[in-house]
Every structure is written in structure tokens, then in C-alpha cells.
Amino acid sequence: MRASEPAGEVQETAAEEAALEPAKLAEETEQSATDNASDAAQELSGLAEEMAIEDIETEETAAEDIIIEETATEETTIEETTIEGTTIEDTVIEETTIEDTVIEETTIEETASREDTIPTQETASQEVPDATQETASSEEQISADEIVTEEEPYTTEDITQEETEEDGIAPHIMDFVEIKDIARGSYKNVSWVINKDGRLTVSGYGAYCIYPQHAHTPWYPYREQIKTAVVRLFGVENPSFMFEDCVNLTSVDLSRFDTSYSTNFTAMFSGCKSLKKIDLSGMDTSNATRLNNMFWECSSLEELDLSNFDTSKVMGMDHMFAFDRNLRHIRFGKDFTTVNVKCSLEMFRSCQSLEELDLSGFSMPNNTCMKGMFSGCSNLKKLTFGENFSTEKAEDVRYMFSGCDGLRTLELSTFDLSAAKYTEWMLSSCMPLLELHTPRNVKADIKMPQGIWQTQEGQSVTSGYLPKNQSKSVKLTQQMHLEVTKDVTKYIFGSTLDLSDLEVEYRNSTGSIREQVKDYTTNAKSINMRVAGTKDLIVTYKGLSATVKITVKEQTVLDRFVLDEAKTVYMPGEKPNLDGIWLHGYLGNDRKILTRNYSTNLDEIDTSTPGVKKLKVWFEDASGEVDLFVMEPFQDDDIAHKRYDTLAYKIDRNGKLTMMGAEPAQKKETGAVRRRYWIPLKQPR
Known part of the structure; x- marks a missing residue:
């Protein structure tokens, strides 16, 4: 003034x-x-x-x-x-x-x-x-x-005012922010804080942000810094998007989270890519109407126990488990019903680790959209629908089973597709499918998987489409056969039939299904390899059979042969060894041979007991035998004992002489080989 x-x-x-x-x-x-x-x-x-x-x-x-x-x-x-x-x-x-x-x-x-x-x-x-x-x-x-006065204590109002005004959240004044906290805030009766370790704690009563105008939670800007979460809320009507895109979240404590008033669970855990398990045993879903996108892209999640879920009021389940690529098991309880569900669009899309899915408790009398419901479930081997699985209102079933490459049997006898208008690619890429129980009352064209299909009566389905206007389901199977290949089909007289090179393929007529199988059976044990001639090796798999021709050659005598410098006398338990030993001899036609390319039954010889053992030798289509000797064990009180490579003797304390082996082979000018054998003898006292 x-x-x-x-x-x-x-x-x-x-x-x-x-x-x-x-x-x-x-x-x-x-x-x-x-x-x-x-x-x-x-x-x-x-x-x-x-x-x-x-x-x-x-x-x-x-x-x-x-x-x-x-x-x-x-x-x-x-x-x-x-x-x-x-x-x-x-x-x-x-x-x-x-x-x-x-x-x-x-x-x-x-x-x-x-x-x-x-x-x-x-x-x-x-x-x-x-x-x-x-x-x-x-x-x-x-x-x-x-008038300017002394500065007030530093509060989160300074931090959050600009952000909340932009996001439509009412400004709020909190207690002092500690330096160690990443962020904190409040909305009405709910407060939240993210501490320095990345733990999000939400507590209070009622809504924690404005819905539906506001799409994200107040802590969404800090979502990548959240590692764990504890929720202590009650009276919440809308917990949707609660942990959306918390990509580093590894654990959630929901033990004190009262959801008895909650109706909307949309995208609650959407994008939680690091979350491997969630304890939902205390979650009350009795008033839930929306579960859309609830577990969308929880790509590390391995199993889900939803046995306590009451879904009697739920109308939306689209994308509920979509892109949960590591999810191996989902447990549904008796109260997990789908009677009011109107849309299950891509509900299990790309659940690539699911091998079994039991939906016997599901019924879909009001569902109009099932598009892509199981698409991309590439490892799904067993899919079970209950007798109450109703589809009479389903209008869109496009891509419903597309990419289910693991299914061999598909039971759709409870499906009524009288209302289906959009059916393109419903069974596309189901190449390995071998058995199909068709839906009833099909009106639109639904293309069948590749292959030649036939009815139980053997009548072929040539149209390439599911049978139309059938009030009852029809069982169709693919025309399959076995293709068998074997590298070795010619054998020497008396040799063993080897099946290690046998390959069996289970396939359909077009080749769209080609499956290598191992659990086949054969008649190999009944084939006599000591009788020359052509034999039939029969392979059997799933009621189908295929035959491979095997030839057993006439026996050719391997005569006048010797294993050059081979050791023929062994002590009990000593393993024979023929490494580097040459085979000298003649075939039946007097063709002279000198080779190391021969085979024997050396691995089958038992040297644990004394005696004469027969060593079988094969070369090409000829065979022969050589005697191997296992000497009685030497004793410390023997008067004398000695062993050479081809001869051994022993004189025990009582004066008994025992000799085993063969005199070294002597070659005559004619090339004939002469041997002299010693066998155990008892000397009179």
C-alpha cells in the first residue's frame, strides 16, 4: 500500500x-x-x-x-x-x-x-x-x-500431480516419500507403494483408480520395476489390469485379497511373462462376469489350479489363456462352468505345451463365437469334450482346431453346428488326424484334413468336406498303410537276423501323415536262418502289416582254415581276444583266402568254466568252427603247471596230469593244415 x-x-x-x-x-x-x-x-x-x-x-x-x-x-x-x-x-x-x-x-x-x-x-x-x-x-x-511462506515438506503431490492430472486420477497428498521407495500413491481409500526391492503393496478398501475411463493402474508407469506383489484389499469391484505388463513380476501374494464383490477380472495378469505360478486358492469369483485376457501371455506360467473358481456368472472368456506357451496343465473344478459364456474367442490359442485338456465340465449353450479356440495348440494330444458340450448357438467356428498337429483322434459328436455360418479352416493343419467323429447338423462347407477318409463300412468320402445334414455323428478314419525298408536282406546260412536297420513308417495315402514308429512287432523269431531260401519278415502296427523279403544263402564250407597266431587256450574267466588276427584257409571251391574281414561269435563264448568251446567263424557266405580251450585253474600246491598260447598242462599234488590245447598247426607243401589236439586225461596212480 x-x-x-x-x-x-x-x-x-x-x-x-x-x-x-x-x-x-x-x-x-x-x-x-x-x-x-x-x-x-x-x-x-x-x-x-x-x-x-x-x-x-x-x-x-x-x-x-x-x-x-x-x-x-x-x-x-x-x-x-x-x-x-x-x-x-x-x-x-x-x-x-x-x-x-x-x-x-x-x-x-x-x-x-x-x-x-x-x-x-x-x-x-x-x-x-x-x-x-x-x-x-x-x-x-x-x-x-x-504470500510466499516457508517451504512445505516434500510430498508425493509434487511427483504425481502432473501425472495424475493427465491420467484422470484425482490428485492426492501422501505421507513423506522415503528415498528408498521407487514410488507410492493413493486413490480414495486405497494406498500403494513400491519399495526399493520392487515389491508392490496395495492395501485398503474399494477401487484403486478410475474405471472404465482410466485404462491403466496408478503403478503402471513403474510396471517393469515391480518384482513381487502383496495385495491387501477388500470391497474391490473391478481388479482388471491390476498387474498388466508387469514383465518382471515373479510372485504374487493374494491371500488377503477379498474378491467376493469383484465382477471384472479382465487382463488381471496379462503380460506377466516372468510369473511361473500363481496361488489362486483364495480367490472368490462367484460374482465374476468377465475373465477376458486374464492370463494373456503369461509365457512362463507352467500350471494353473482353478479348481476353486466359480464361473457360473461369467459371460466372457476370450483370450483367457492365450499365448501361455509353457502352460502344461490346467485344473478345472466342478464349479468352473461355461453355461453363460457368450464368447470364447482364442481362449487357448498357442498353448503350445498343453498335451491334455479335459473340458468334460464345459457346456456352451449360449456361446456364439468359438473362433480359434484351440488354434496353435501344436502338442495337444488328447482333447476331451463332455456330453453336455453344446454348440447350437455357435455362429463362428473358424480356425477352431487349426494347427493342432498332435491330435490323432477328434471327438466332435456332441457338436451341433446348425447355426454355424463362419466355418473356414476349422480343421486346417490337423494333418496327423487319423480318426474323426463328425459334428451333427452341419450346414456350411467344412473342409476335411488331407487324406483318403472312409466310413466304418469302408465307404470313401470323396467330397473332401464333412458330411452335411447328418442328425447323427459319423466316424471317419483315414486310409493308412505301412512302408517298411531294410538295408540288409541277404544273410549267410546260420547267421542271426538283424533288425537294427529296419525302418517302419505309418502314413496315409497322400503322404500328408508320415510317422516313424518303433513299437511295431515282427515274426523274426520264427524265421529259421539254418534253412536256405527266401523268408517273409512280417511287420505289424495298429492292425496294418507289411512284408520284407529275406534271403538265406546255401552253406559254403570254410575248410582247412586257421586263425594265424591266435591264442586258443585260456584260463577260467579270461576273455578271448582276436584283434589283429588273420584268417588263413580255403572255401569249399578251394579258393584260398587271407583276410581280417570275418565275423565270429566270440562275444557269446562263456569262459567261466573249463572245457572246449566252439568259436564260429563266418566269411562271406561260408562258415566254420575253431576250438577254444578253457584250462582248469592252477593251484599253488601243483607239482607243475604251464600254459602256452595253444597248449597248457598241469600236474597236481596227487600226480594227476591234465593237458588241453592243440599242437601248433603245421603246413604241408600241398597247403593242407594238420593239427594235433590234447584233451584232459586222467593218469593212473
Whole structure:
């Protein structure tokens, strides 16, 4: 508030004094400003950056000529007081520029209600007019509502105000934010905090954000920093999107989360890619109407126990488990019903690890859209529908089983497709399907998987489409056969029939199904390999059979042969070894041979007991035998004993001589080989 003197007199006096004593006036003005500010400067500091009041260089005037009216009822203000860059805070600066030299002297009046005032952005950013303006500006006065006081404690209002205004969430004032917390906030009766370890804690009563206008939770901006979560809520009607896109979330504690009033669970865990398991045993879904996208892309989730879920009121289950690529097992309880479900669009899409799915408790009397319900379940081997699985209102069944490459049998006898209008690719890419129980009352064209299909009576289905207008289901099977290949089909007389090179393929007529099988059976044990001729090796699999021709050659005698330098005498338990031993001899046609490319039954010879063992030798289509000897064990009290490679003897303490082996082979000029054998003998006493 200005002084009450006439403005003209003040201006004239100030001008005269300024002309006569400029130096004196400047000195006194500076001293006055310093004195007025000294007391206030001791208490106030720190708001120079917020108020950003530029230093004003003014020409000094005679302060003693300005009359101050101390009894004025209006509050007076200081135009400007700055000491080394620090702005006095507890006062309001008022500046009045009168032409070039006039400055009103002001007094510092402390604000009585300092604690009740809150600094505002408007006050902090207000600029002070330049005192050197030649043209007098209009008087500017800061009202009492804009008085700047001591800074309030730092709260989350400063952090969240801008964000919440943009997102449509009402601003809120919380307790002091601790530095260790990542973020915190509140909405109505619910508070939340994310601590330094990434644990999200939500507690309170009722809604935690605005729905449905607001699509994300208040902690959504910090979703990638959330690692664990604890929920202590009750009275929540809409917990949808609660953990949406919390990609690093690994565990959730829902033990104190009351969902008995909750109706909308849409996308509750959507995008929780690191979550491997969820304990939902305490979750009450008795009032739930929407489970859409509830577990969408929980790609690390391995199993789900929904045995306590009551879904009697649920109308939407589309994409409920979609893209849960590691989900191996889902357990449904007796109260998991689908009687009111109107849409199950892509409900199990791309659940690539599911091998079995039991939907015997499902019924779909009101479901109009089943498009892509099981599409991409590439490892699904068993899919069970109950007798109450009704589809009479289903209009869209496109891609329903597309890409179910693991199914061999598909039972659709309970399906009534009388209302189905959109049926394209319902069974596409079900290549391995071998048995199909068709839906009833088919009106639209539904293309069958590739192959030649036939009825139980053997009648082929040549149209390539499911039978139409059938009030009863028809069992169709593919025409299949076995293809058998074997590398070796010619065998030497007396050799063993080897099946290790046998390959069996189970396939349909078009080759769209080609399955390598191992659990086939054969008649190999009944084939006599000691009788020359052609044999039939019969392979059997799933009632189908195929035959491979085997040839057993006539026996050729391997005569007058010797295993050069082979050791033929062994002690009990000693394993025979023929490594590097050459075969010398003649075939039946007197063809001389010298080779290492022969085979024997060496691995079958038992050397654990003494005696003569028969070593069988095969070369090409010829065979022969060589005697191997296992000597009686030597004793320490023997009078004498000795063993050579081809001969061994022993004289025990009683004087009994035992000899085993063969005299080294001697070759005559004709090439014939002569041997002399010793067998155990008892010497008379």
C-alpha cells in the first residue's frame, strides 16, 4: 500500500534532492535497504531459484523525504530486498516505478499465518518489473493469497500431480516419500507403494483408480520395476489390469485379497511373462462376469489350479489363456462352468505345451463365437469334450482346431453346428488326424484334413468336406498303410537276423501323415536262418502289416582254415581276444583266402568254466568252427603247471596230469593244415 501524500509533491521533492545530493542519497538508500533486510535474511533462504527475481538496479533517492504512514490499515510491502543473491521470503515485495528515480520505502511485515500458506508456482515465477523503465508502469500489488511462506515438506503431490492430472486420477497428498521407495500413491481409500526391492503393496478398501475411463493402474508407469506383489484389499469391484505388463513380476501374494464383490477380472495378469505360478486358492469369483485376457501371455506360467473358481456368472472368456506357451496343465473344478459364456474367442490359442485338456465340465449353450479356440495348440494330444458340450448357438467356428498337429483322434459328436455360418479352416493343419467323429447338423462347407477318409463300412468320402445334414455323428478314419525298408536282406546260412536297420513308417495315402514308429512287432523269431531260401519278415502296427523279403544263402564250407597266431587256450574267466588276427584257409571251391574281414561269435563264448568251446567263424557266405580251450585253474600246491598260447598242462599234488590245447598247426607243401589236439586225461596212480 502506498503512502498517503500527493504524488506530485513527492515527485518534485525527490527530483530536487536527487539533483543536489545524488551521492548522499544513494548511500543512505543502500544503508536503509540493508538494515531492513538484515533481520529477515537470518531466517529465510533457499527460494531465490524458485522466485527468480532479477536484481534491479535503481537510482538512489532520498528516503528521508518519503513519509511512512505507520497507522495505515493496509499492509505495506517491500519492493525488493536481495542480499548476495538471497531473496527475503517472509515478505511480499512491491515495486512502484515513478518515472526514473522514485522508489517507495517499505517495511518488513512478518506474516502472522506463515504455517498456513503454501508456495505456489504462480508466486515463484512472478517477475518484478524493471525499475529503470522510463515510462511509469501501472501499479502491481501481490495479494495476500499469493504470500510466499516457508517451504512445505516434500510430498508425493509434487511427483504425481502432473501425472495424475493427465491420467484422470484425482490428485492426492501422501505421507513423506522415503528415498528408498521407487514410488507410492493413493486413490480414495486405497494406498500403494513400491519399495526399493520392487515389491508392490496395495492395501485398503474399494477401487484403486478410475474405471472404465482410466485404462491403466496408478503403478503402471513403474510396471517393469515391480518384482513381487502383496495385495491387501477388500470391497474391490473391478481388479482388471491390476498387474498388466508387469514383465518382471515373479510372485504374487493374494491371500488377503477379498474378491467376493469383484465382477471384472479382465487382463488381471496379462503380460506377466516372468510369473511361473500363481496361488489362486483364495480367490472368490462367484460374482465374476468377465475373465477376458486374464492370463494373456503369461509365457512362463507352467500350471494353473482353478479348481476353486466359480464361473457360473461369467459371460466372457476370450483370450483367457492365450499365448501361455509353457502352460502344461490346467485344473478345472466342478464349479468352473461355461453355461453363460457368450464368447470364447482364442481362449487357448498357442498353448503350445498343453498335451491334455479335459473340458468334460464345459457346456456352451449360449456361446456364439468359438473362433480359434484351440488354434496353435501344436502338442495337444488328447482333447476331451463332455456330453453336455453344446454348440447350437455357435455362429463362428473358424480356425477352431487349426494347427493342432498332435491330435490323432477328434471327438466332435456332441457338436451341433446348425447355426454355424463362419466355418473356414476349422480343421486346417490337423494333418496327423487319423480318426474323426463328425459334428451333427452341419450346414456350411467344412473342409476335411488331407487324406483318403472312409466310413466304418469302408465307404470313401470323396467330397473332401464333412458330411452335411447328418442328425447323427459319423466316424471317419483315414486310409493308412505301412512302408517298411531294410538295408540288409541277404544273410549267410546260420547267421542271426538283424533288425537294427529296419525302418517302419505309418502314413496315409497322400503322404500328408508320415510317422516313424518303433513299437511295431515282427515274426523274426520264427524265421529259421539254418534253412536256405527266401523268408517273409512280417511287420505289424495298429492292425496294418507289411512284408520284407529275406534271403538265406546255401552253406559254403570254410575248410582247412586257421586263425594265424591266435591264442586258443585260456584260463577260467579270461576273455578271448582276436584283434589283429588273420584268417588263413580255403572255401569249399578251394579258393584260398587271407583276410581280417570275418565275423565270429566270440562275444557269446562263456569262459567261466573249463572245457572246449566252439568259436564260429563266418566269411562271406561260408562258415566254420575253431576250438577254444578253457584250462582248469592252477593251484599253488601243483607239482607243475604251464600254459602256452595253444597248449597248457598241469600236474597236481596227487600226480594227476591234465593237458588241453592243440599242437601248433603245421603246413604241408600241398597247403593242407594238420593239427594235433590234447584233451584232459586222467593218469593212473
